[in-house]
Amino acid sequence: MLIRHETPGDVDAIHDLTWAAFKPMPFSDDTEADIIRALRAAGDLTISLVAEESSKILGHVAxxxxxxxxxxxxxxxxxxxxxxxxxxxxxxxxxxxxxxLALLNERGANGCALIGNPDIYSRVGFESDGRLTYQGLDTRYIQRLVLRGPIPSGALQFAPAFGP
Ligand SMILES: CC(C)(COP(=O)(O)OP(=O)(O)OC[C@H]1O[C@@H](n2cnc3c(N)ncnc32)[C@H](O)[C@@H]1OP(=O)(O)O)[C@@H](O)C(=O)NCCC(=O)NCCS
Structure with a gap:
């Protein structure tokens, strides 16, 4: 399996993959695939990686x-x-x-945050200490990984493509 940056030819496959992966998820509002397009259009898709095997896109992360x-x-x-x-x-x-995360680190990023299932993201180094908040959400779902610098605290805000 190869992990590589997206290319223009991957755009529709990423959209279809994202739609199919999130569709069965009870927490999904089916907007995730469109959010990726909106991030790209706004110039906010800082890193977009695909996992490819035998020329098929099996995974994607933004x-x-x-x-x-x-x-x-x-x-x-x-x-x-x-x-x-x-x-x-x-x-x-x-x-x-x-x-x-390795690419973010190479770029000198201070850290990475997300909202998601702690059972999954704790397996890859993310933690929640309650210091980041997001619209009244239970802080166990708001996780972060510090690459360098101080541990952050305060209100987390995603790019405009994610909505208000
Ligand atoms: C979430 C998702 C991207 C994870 O990708 P994946 O390839 O299935 O995950 P991995 O096999 O790499 O697992 C990573 C770790 O998380 C754990 N994990 C994965 N899915 C899990 C789940 N549903 N519940 C609990 N733990 C889980 C794995 O056991 C693994 O830990 P380990 O290596 O210590 O055993 C994938 O399941 C997916 O596309 N889900 C639907 C869309 C979605 O929910 N996206 C995320 C929204 S926050």
Whole structure:
């Protein structure tokens, strides 16, 4: 399996994959695939990686700038992330996240934050200490991984493509 940056020819496959992966999820509002297009259009798709095997896209992850208490400060958000349903729980998501974090680190980013299932993201180094908040959400779902610099605290805000 190859993890590589997206190319223009991957755009529709990423959209279809994201739609298919999120569709069965009870928490999904089916907007995730469109969010990726909107991030790309806005120039906010900082890193977009695909997992490819035999010329088929099996997984995708997006990273985009976030703000904490109104300041970007070198922090990025992870997501949406998707793996084709028939290949989930085989390490593809973990490989995409590891590569994305390594690239963020190379770029000098201070850290990465996300909203998601702690059972999954704690396996790849994310933690929640209750210091980041997001619209009244239970802080266990708001997780972060510090690459360098201070531990952040305050209100997390995603790129405009994610909506208000
Ligand atoms: C979430 C998703 C991207 C994870 O990708 P994946 O390839 O299935 O995950 P991996 O096999 O790399 O697993 C990574 C770790 O998380 C754990 N994990 C994965 N899915 C899990 C689940 N549903 N519940 C609990 N733990 C889970 C794995 O056990 C693994 O830990 P380990 O290496 O210590 O065993 C994938 O399941 C998916 O596309 N889901 C549908 C879309 C979605 O929910 N996206 C994320 C929204 S926050």
């Amino acid at each position: 990273f985009s700038p976030v703000m904490i208490n109104g300041a970007h400060n070198g922090w990025f958000g992870l997501g949406p992330i998707s793996v084709v349903p028939e290949r989930q729980r085989q390490g593809i998501g973990k490989a995409l996240i590891a590569k994305g």
